[in-house]
Amino acid sequence: MRFSLSSAASSSLLALALATVANAVVSPKVFIVDFYDDEQNIWHGIPEFNITARKIALPGLSMQYPNIYCTANYSICQLVVGEGEINAALSTLALVLSPLFNLTSTYWLLAGDAGISPKVGTLGSVTFAQFAIQVALQYEVDAREKPDSFSTGYIPQGTDALNTYPEYIYGTEVFELNDALRQKAIAFAKTATLNDSTDAQTFRKLYANDAGYAAALGTPSVIACDSATSDVWWSGKLLGEAFENTTNLFTNNQGLYCTTQQEDSAVLEALLRGHIAKRVDFTRVIEMRTASDFDRQSSSMSATDNLFNGQDAGYEIAVQNIYVAGVKVVQGIVNGWSTTFAKGVKASNYVGDVFGSIGGTPSFGPGSIFNGVGETLVANTTIADATTNKTARSNSPALRRRYAGSRAL
Ligand SMILES: *[C@@H]1O[C@H](CO)[C@@H](O)[C@H](O)[C@H]1NC(C)=O
Ligand SMILES: *[C@@H]1O[C@H](CO)[C@@H](O)[C@H](O)[C@H]1NC(C)=O
Ligand SMILES: *[C@@H]1O[C@H](CO)[C@@H](O)[C@H](O)[C@H]1NC(C)=O
Ligand SMILES: *[C@@H]1O[C@H](CO)[C@@H](O)[C@H](O)[C@H]1NC(C)=O
Ligand SMILES: *[C@@H]1O[C@H](CO)[C@@H](O)[C@H](O)[C@H]1NC(C)=O
Ligand SMILES: *[C@@H]1O[C@H](CO)[C@@H](O)[C@H](O)[C@H]1NC(C)=O
Ligand SMILES: *[C@@H]1O[C@H](CO)[C@@H](O)[C@H](O)[C@H]1NC(C)=O
Numbered sequence: 109m110r111f112s113l114s115s116a117a118s119s120s121l122l123a124l125a126l127a128t129v130a131n132a133v134v135s136p137k138v139f140i141v142d143f144y145d146d147e148q149n150i151w152h153g154i155p156e157f158n159i160t161a162r163k164i165a166l167p168g169l170s171m172q173y174p175n176i177y178c179t180a181n182y183s184i185c186q187l188v189v190g191e192g193e194i195n196a197a198l199s200t201l202a203l204v205l206s207p208l209f210n211l212t213s214t215y216w217l218l219a220g221d222a223g224i225s226p227k228v229g230t231l232g233s234v235t236f237a238q239f240a241i242q243v244a245l246q247y248e249v250d251a252r253e254k255p256d257s258f259s260t261g262y263i264p265q266g267t268d269a270l271n272t273y274p275e276y277i278y279g280t281e282v283f284e285l286n287d288a289l290r291q292k293a294i295a296f297a298k299t300a301t302l303n304d305s306t307d308a309q310t311f312r313k314l315y316a317n318d319a320g321y322a323a324a325l326g327t328p329s330v331i332a333c334d335s336a337t338s339d340v341w342w343s344g345k346l347l348g349e350a351f352e353n354t355t356n357l358f359t360n361n362q363g364l365y366c367t368t369q370q371e372d373s374a375v376l377e378a379l380l381r382g383h384i385a386k387r388v389d390f391t392r393v394i395e396m397r398t399a400s401d402f403d404r405q406s407s408s409m410s411a412t413d414n415l416f417n418g419q420d421a422g423y424e425i426a427v428q429n430i431y432v433a434g435v436k437v438v439q440g441i442v443n444g445w446s447t448t449f450a451k452g453v454k455a456s457n458y459v460g461d462v463f464g465s466i467g468g469t470p471s472f473g474p475g476s477i478f479n480g481v482g483e484t485l486v487a488n489t490t491i492a493d494a495t496t497n498k499t500a501r502s503n504s505p506a507l508r509r510r511y512a513g514s515r516a517l
Contacts (some may be wrong), residue, residue, distance in 0.1 A: 134164075135210040136178065136185040137445055138438050139203075142430075143196065143220045143371050148173070148188045150431040156439060159186050168202025170195050176203065183442055189375060193339050196371035200378035204387055211382065213450065215441050216393045217293075218375055219434045221426040222335065223368035224399035225348060226321040226406070231308040231422025232328030234297055234433040236290050237335040237395040238457070239363040240283045242373040243351040244338035246274070251346075260350035264357065271357060273473065279463045282358050282472055283376040286391045286455040292448075293394045294330055296440035297433040302328040303425045311421035315406040324402065328429060333366035334359070335397055337373035343418075344411030348404040358462075360472040367397040383466050390466055391455050396434060400426030 140159070142148045151159050162178040162185075169175070170190030178185040189199035203209065224233060247263040254261045258270055266275025274281065304327055315324035336351050355365035372395055382388030400423045405414035441449050460466045464476025476482070 133210045134178065134182045134185070134208060136214050137183045137449070138185070138215045138217060138441050139211070140184070140186045140434065140438065141200070141216060141218045141375055142186065142188045144188065144191050146427050147220050147430055148186065150427050151186060154431060154435065156435050157184055159184060164208065166202060166206055166208070169199050173199070184438055189371060192370050193337065193374040196374035197378050200375045201381065204378055204382035204385070211388050212386070213389065214392065215449065216379060217434060217437055218372055218393070218395045218397070219430050220369060220371065220397055221400040221423070221430065222397035223401050223403040225352065225366050226315050226318070226324035226402050226404065228323050228333050228364065228366035229331050229399055230312055230324045230326050230328065231399055231401070232302060232304055232425040232429055233331055233399045234302060234328065234429050235331045235333050235335070235367050235397050235399070236294050236297070237333065237367070237372070237397070238285055238287050238290055239334040239355070239359050240285070240372045240376055240395060241334065241336050241355045241358050241363055241365075242280050242282075242338070243336040243354045243358075244340055245278060245281055246354065260346065260353075262350050262354065270353070273357065277462060277473065279461055279465070280373055280377045282462045282470070283373060283380065284458055284460060284470065284472070285393050285395055286453060286459050287457045288455055289392065289394060289453040290332065292440070292453060293396070293437045294332060296436040297330045297396070300433045300436045302330075303428040303432055304328055305425050307421045308425055311418070314408055315402075318407050321406065328425065330433065331366065334363040335367040335369060335372050335395060336365060337369060337371065339370055341370065342368070343404065343415035345404040358472065362472060367399065368403045369397055372397070377461070380461055380465060389452065391452060391459050394437065396430075396437070398426040398429045398433070
């Protein structure tokens with residue numbers, strides 16, 4: 109396909125003009141966020157709704173996926189961000205800042221496939237995360253050059269030990285999502301009959317002789333478990349365990365490492381910035397990932413067997429189950445709009461990032477750098493200055509610890 113910038117620009121101007129003429133800024137109830145074409149296409153041509161009824165070219169989206177799709181009444185829309193952290197963050201932010209959309213009441217359904225730990229789930233399973241962890245945001249030395257006393261070459265930044273909370277914190281290490289909303293999404297997804305295949309069933313049997321991998325042998329199910337983001341597509345027992353340990357460390361042992369993917373933390377950072385800009389409600393985000401492959405080999409395989417030969421058996425059902433389970437979540441929100449979802453689902457857990465940027469105090473990491481007040485402080489010049497004020501910082505043990513490693517000092 110040849111993509112013409114000038115035609116994209118003029119069609120987005122046209123869309124803007126049409127929206128202006130109709131005096132209609134679009135306010136979707138649900139935005140489905142996918143990452144690439146197969147995940148996109150599984151929603152097209154479905155009986156429940158026609159998401160390709162509207163097509164809006166938006167400046168700033170991925171060159172591969174330059175259009176937003178929506179139903180005729182714009183209640184349900186779809187964004188495809190492109191793969192990897194950079195594409196995911198930029199595409200999401202382009203939408204968040206677009207004047208064509210009013211996203212203040214929109215629910216976000218991140219809907220992609222992923223690797224999964226055979227300790228927690230199996231091919232075709234549908235997972236809903238409370239925590240997203242950017243697991244490779246660490247120091248790394250090649251494992252062939254690591255000290256013998258280290259179990260991995262990944263070392264938390266700003267530390268010289270594996271089990272120490274990172275000292276250099278960038279803000280995207282951990283996101284915590286609204287668990288009350290997650291439980292509603294899980295309940296909706298559980299009404300679906302998940303797809304399975306004989307290919308997946310055959311592949312799962314390779315894990316039959318491994319203690320600890322009983323979950324790999326089951327049939328697809330809906331699971332509450334957490335998700336690890338990294339640009340690196342890793343495979344293997346040792347990296348799997350290393351990032352499982354990172355998940356435990358970064359979340360203060362609250363996260364349950366299960367799915368592995370390359371975008372979610374990036375999408376979440378863009379949505380969180382949208383919340384701070386008062387364009388998005390970060391308590392309305394659902395992170396769903398379906399399992400297409402295992403993150404590690406069974407004892408009868410090598411790490412590269414898993415990578416080179418283990419990616420296909422569960423792929424088809426993982427993509428199908430994005431739609432099979434996800435459509436129940438979308439319909440649940442749209443059908444329950446006036447009774448439940450318009451007003452929002454109140455979170456009882458902390459929701460936000462490791463900085464406490466939108467208020468509250470994270471139950472992981474070194475605590476809020478905004479003293480629980482969050483976004484009001486981000487917008488408050490006086491206090492914002494204080495966070496870059498060395499005198500103020502040196503008087504605050506928490507800030508001192510947090511900024512100790514900042515190279516900008
Ligand atoms: C808008 O369209 C969706 C999906 O096609 C449908 O479920 C919903 O009822 C419609 N909403 C309104 C207000 O017409
Ligand atoms: C969905 O809408 C598009 C645009 O109007 C149309 O081309 C397509 O045929 C519709 N799909 C279905 C399944 O109705
Ligand atoms: C955005 O949408 C919400 C609810 O959908 C509405 O209450 C609000 O007035 C809208 N804001 C603007 C600027 O249109
Ligand atoms: C993960 O942590 C456990 C417990 O500290 C440790 O025994 C194991 O070696 C670690 N695994 C890796 C790969 O770092
Ligand atoms: C689920 O599997 C059934 C049986 O193989 C198939 O007919 C159906 O199309 C699949 N669902 C999707 C969404 O592909
Ligand atoms: C924000 O800054 C103003 C001064 O510009 C100050 O009076 C106010 O207390 C600050 N807000 C908070 C929440 O600290
Ligand atoms: C820096 O912080 C100190 C201690 O809170 C305060 O006395 C001083 O006025 C601040 N300086 C600036 C430039 O804001």
